[in-house]
Amino acid sequence: xxxxxxxxxxxxxxxxxxxxxxxxxxxxxxxxxxxxxxxxxxxxxxxxxxxxxxxxxxxxxxxxxxxxxxxxxxxxxxxxxxxxxxxxxxxxxxxxxxxxxxxxxxxxxxxxxxxxxxxxxxxxxxxxxxxxxxxxxxxxxxxxxxxxxxxxxxxxxxxxxxxxxxxxxxxxxxxxxxxxxxxxxxxxxxxxxxxxxxxxxxxxxxxxxxxxxxxxxxxxxxxxxxxxxxxxxxxxxxxxxxxxxxxxxxxxxxxx
Amino acid sequence: xxxxxxxxxxxxxxxxxxxxxxxxxxxxxxxxxxxxxxxxxxxxxxxxxxxxxxxxxxxxxxxxxxxxxxxxxxxxxxxxxxxxxxxxxxxxxxxxxxxxxxxxxxxxxxxxxxxxxxxxxxxxxxxxxxxxxxxxxxxxxxxxxxxxxxxxxxxxxxxxxxxxxxxxxxxxxxxxxxxxxxxxxxxxxxxxxxxxxxxxxxxxxxxxxxxxxxxxxxxxxxxxxxxxxx
Numbered sequence: 196x197x198x199x200x201x202x203x204x205x206x207x208x209x210x211x212x213x214x215x216x217x218x219x220x221x222x223x224x225x226x227x228x229x230x231x232x233x234x235x236x237x238x239x240x241x242x243x244x245x246x247x248x249x250x251x252x253x254x255x256x257x258x259x260x261x262x263x264x265x266x267x268x269x270x271x272x273x274x275x276x277x278x279x280x281x282x283x284x285x286x287x288x289x290x291x292x293x294x295x296x297x298x299x300x301x302x303x304x305x306x307x308x309x310x311x312x313x314x315x316x317x318x319x320x321x322x323x324x325x326x327x328x329x330x331x332x333x334x335x336x337x338x339x340x341x342x343x344x345x346x347x348x349x350x351x352x353x354x355x356x357x358x359x360x361x362x363x364x365x366x367x368x369x370x371x372x373x374x375x376x377x378x379x380x381x382x383x384x385x386x387x388x389x390x391x392x393x394x395x396x397x398x399x400x401x402x403x404x405x406x407x408x409x410x411x412x413x414x415x416x417x418x419x420x421x422x423x424x425x426x427x428x429x430x431x432x433x434x435x436x437x438x439x440x441x442x443x444x445x446x447x448x449x450x451x
Numbered sequence: 452x453x454x455x456x457x458x459x460x461x462x463x464x465x466x467x468x469x470x471x472x473x474x475x476x477x478x479x480x481x482x483x484x485x486x487x488x489x490x491x492x493x494x495x496x497x498x499x500x501x502x503x504x505x506x507x508x509x510x511x512x513x514x515x516x517x518x519x520x521x522x523x524x525x526x527x528x529x530x531x532x533x534x535x536x537x538x539x540x541x542x543x544x545x546x547x548x549x550x551x552x553x554x555x556x557x558x559x560x561x562x563x564x565x566x567x568x569x570x571x572x573x574x575x576x577x578x579x580x581x582x583x584x585x586x587x588x589x590x591x592x593x594x595x596x597x598x599x600x601x602x603x604x605x606x607x608x609x610x611x612x613x614x615x616x617x618x619x620x621x622x623x624x625x626x627x628x629x630x631x632x633x634x635x636x637x638x639x640x641x642x643x644x645x646x647x648x649x650x651x652x653x654x655x656x657x658x659x660x661x662x663x664x665x666x667x668x669x670x671x672x673x674x675x676x677x678x679x680x681x
Contacts, residue, residue, distance in 0.1 A: 256672075256674040257674050277470070280470050280588045283585070283587065283673075284587060291583075295582075297583060299480070299484050299486075308587055309587045309588060311473070311476055312470050312471065312589060314470075356587075
């Protein structure tokens with residue numbers, strides 16, 4: 196753990212204000228965060244904490260009101276629409292809570308679509324798509340449409356799609372949110388395998404406490420600020436505390 | 452917001468930075484989208500078909516009347532006048548009556564509004580799909596192209612079917628009103644021209660109808676597209 200780590204995402208003094216009618220809502224109040232290459236980072240926090248907003252900033256889906264977000268040392272607020280599209284295509288892989296595969300395409304076509312956007316020729320894209328689907332354990336089902344696959348299988352396709360162009364980071368937004376317990380665990384195991392064996396940087400926003408065990412670091416977000424950042428070693432020691440945190444979160448949600 | 456076109460001349464990274472979607476692939480995607488929403492497209496197509504078939508019906512009726520006038524002389528002119536055509540004996544041409552013209556224009560307008568409505572629904576239905584495409588790196592122009600291609604295909608199918616249908620009924624009604632001699636007098640070249648005009652007009656309407664919904668879809672920020680489920 197002592198070797199030099201490359202910073203892949205750098206969030207500097209980011210604030211975000213949403214205008215909802217006449218009321219201005221400050222979702223983020225100045226967040227600093229660094230994500231290292233190859234690490235598995237979880238962003239945790241109750242709903243309304245600014246977790247999703249922070250997550251969307253890192254993914255280049257939203258721009259900060261103040262502050263800067265660097266991905267691979269590129270300030271994403273400086274990018275125009277075309278460069279942003281390129282960034283989303285090559286540097287970031289997205290995994291969504293609701294899978295969001297394109298329903299008219301087969302599993303394989305879903306995986307190869309980002310490669311087509313990137314200008315890869317059909318044969319290469321097909322080979323790589325099949326290889327990625329095998330990697331996520333769906334080698335024999337690549338001709339199926341999303342609706343012919345179970346939730347867990349759809350999410351596997353989504354994981355394969357997120358890796359299509361060998362991105363610098365993979366963003367997983369509540370990847371287990373729509374899955375049952377055991378399927379969720381399978382997806383978590385898959386993400387962990389990718390992180391450990393392929394060195395993929397994974398950033399996930401989640402409510403799921405199963406994710407804590409596989410995360411290298413956990414960022415707790417509360418009221419638009421980073422509450423604390425814990426490493427896995429520290430987490431293991433405070434396992435008993437997690438239950439309390441969970442209970443605390445529940446209380447807060449009830450009050451809200 | 453920058454248009455994708457303005458960024459294309461950025462030199463850094465060169466070809467490596469290009470995001471592309473080959474035309475054949477866009478065609479394939481739009482075709483599949485149509486096929487999956489077969490019933491929905493059928494409704495859009497049929498509304499277009501009705502309007503175009505009416506246009507084609509009126510145009511070919513005129514062709515038939517012109518043919519009759521050319522071969523039948525004064526007697527045919529009287530029959531045509533009785534049937535409600537505006538006959539100009541001096542240059543031997545037959546024109547639509549003003550009322551008929553308005554009905555044709557109105558029917559085309561109503562059809563365009565119907566297409567806009569149907570396409571807006573189709574865009575709303577596909578918000579998250581468009582959002583995902585954008586997250587995967589799709590450019591505004593690609594989304595626009597996909598929708599335009601879909602509309603062009605719908606237009607081509609609906610307009611062709613409509614034009615042929617209109618021609619068929621026009622020939623039937625010509626035979627019923629003036630006898631089968633009207634077919635012999637008809638200049639088939641001008642009938643073919645009328646079918647062509649009607650088809651073209653139908654395709655054009657379909658493209659005009661999809662323009663606003665497609666622009667709406669293309670301009671959408673991916674974050675808004677994804678937010679609908681949070």
